[in-house]
Amino acid sequence: MRSPWRIDIVGVIRLVSSAVSNVNIECLPYLNEAFKPAAVTLNNYSTARRLFRRLNAAEPSSALVERLFSKGALITVPRRNRLTDEHFEQLLLLNANKHFVQ
Numbered sequence: 367m368r369s370p371w372r373i374d375i376v377g378v379i380r381l382v383s384s385a386v387s388n389v390n391i392e393c394l395p396y397l398n399e400a401f402k403p404a405a406v407t408l409n410n411y412s413t414a415r416r417l418f419r420r421l422n423a424a425e426p427s428s429a430l431v432e433r434l435f436s437k438g439a440l441i442t443v444p445r446r447n448r449l450t451d452e453h454f455e456q457l458l459l460l461n462a463n464k465h466f467v468q
Contacts, residue, residue, distance in 0.1 A: 396410075396411045437461050437462055438458050440461075441457050441461065442454065
């Protein structure tokens, strides 16, 4: 299963490789304008804007939270009807983080 937080390294390398020729043209003027707001500065530099959007964007996904709720539903089965909140939380954390141990 692919992690939603994983960066597509090949895609980033391709993007950076295509931008290498523009670096000398855009890099120094962009860095000289560093004290202006990013929204204004990035509009003038297309390569920097593409890299900024690609590398500085958060994943708009709730898949991790939904997966955690799903694991919680698997823990709270009728057989465990006397499960305390503390014990449930411990079991959920152990279940969610078991890939770190294996």
